[in-house]
Amino acid sequence: MKDRKKRVAGLKPLPQQGRSEQVIKALAKFITRQKMVPGDRLPPERDLAEALGVARTSVREAVSQLAALGILEPRIGSGTFLLRKITSDTVYMPLSLDTDGLEDLLLKALEVRRGIEVEASIAAAKRRTEEDIERMEAALIHMESLFKPEGGSGPADLAFHLSIYDAAHNPLFRQLLEQFRDLFERFWTRPYGRPDFASNSFPYHRTLFEAIRDQDPHRAEQETRKLLNSVEDDIRMMKP
Template sequence: MQPDATSIEKAKRRSQHLVELPPLDRVQQVSTAMVGYIDKAGLKRGDRLPTERELMNALGVGRSTVREVLGRFQALGVVETKKGSGTYLLQQINASTVHMPLRMETANLRDVLLQTLEVRRGIEVEAGAMAALRRTDDDLKRIEQKLDVMERVHLAKGTSGKEDLAFHVAIYDATHNPLFGQILAQMREAFERFWDKPFDRPDFARRSFPFHRTLFCAIADQDSAGARNETLKILGIVEEDIKEMSK
């Protein structure tokens, strides 16, 4: 049986789509395309990814390429494959994410958190300083909006984890260097994945709450030294609470 004109045309379009990606960096480009696809689909940590066939059709690539990309993501700790169930997202990713796997031994949780905090301190303090120097008026409005929400939630509930993160992400964005947000988002995720145990106390780092407003004021004044100092105060309290709560 000879294929009809419609089938031939569909095959041509499919083959044209398949050759768009150069073979030398095909996997890297498909990796980027898959991250964009996952981001646009609104998938979050714990969600199941589409099937291999669905990914093949969506990305216009073959099964071996899809499996190679998923294998890379699995090695990086981005996804997890469960036999008979599917592939699940272990961390939320977007089109600008840098896949930086953070492997930490959890036998001594206190040491792990303090080591992570040491790295965060070096990057996060500099992000605050850069935000003070580079922020635009629009950046400042976004930071203040996030801060206002954080303060309302904190005063109502005594804790504001998600709102706190949103405030700091707005500061990272104000640096206009995407690496700050990409790296620190993964550092914070690695740090905060332990919050359920043993740090499920609502008063964790509560003493740092006032310094978020003073950090904002330093950024508003374009005072990079002040922004560094206020960020150090916040992280210093986090360190003190980790030591106190893990005694």
């Protein structure tokens, strides 16, 4: 009995309404809090149901939904295993799609990036605060200090883009990013084995920052499009 309680420590009974969604969110928080990684096994279904105060069918339904999204994998006789990470701030449901290869994957993801990041940049130019500009500039300077034409600046580049999302002051931008994070991060992980991937877009980061700093939404939109168009050129040029 003690072992069962230990396995689900931190989970509390849930209210009656919207059980399936609540179970999913509770599992997301539990996975994050326990620092679970892909390959880890979740506690048994009965233990989860008991800790959450719900029927096992509610847990089974939540697990089924997460399995359909490629986050969990129930294995007969072995238990339920984590396949992909999930955040606690937002139910992170990594998206996947069938593609004809890396080029197709990146181009489709870029279409989505373009739609989200253009709007985020416009919103940031309209709503940014002085504190946002300080954080954004610090992220930009750090990125610039690490940049090398033959090697890009990886995570620092991503951090700069995240600072723009935050400056938009619309939490949905960040939540959307979390939904697409697995796909988006492919742009910062040396696709095609090319460390110089997207290095041609580097100058546009500063001009984009300046547009947001100057509260110029039209210029922010233009610079974002230039940046992402440069990335698209690299995708098409660097494919094997």
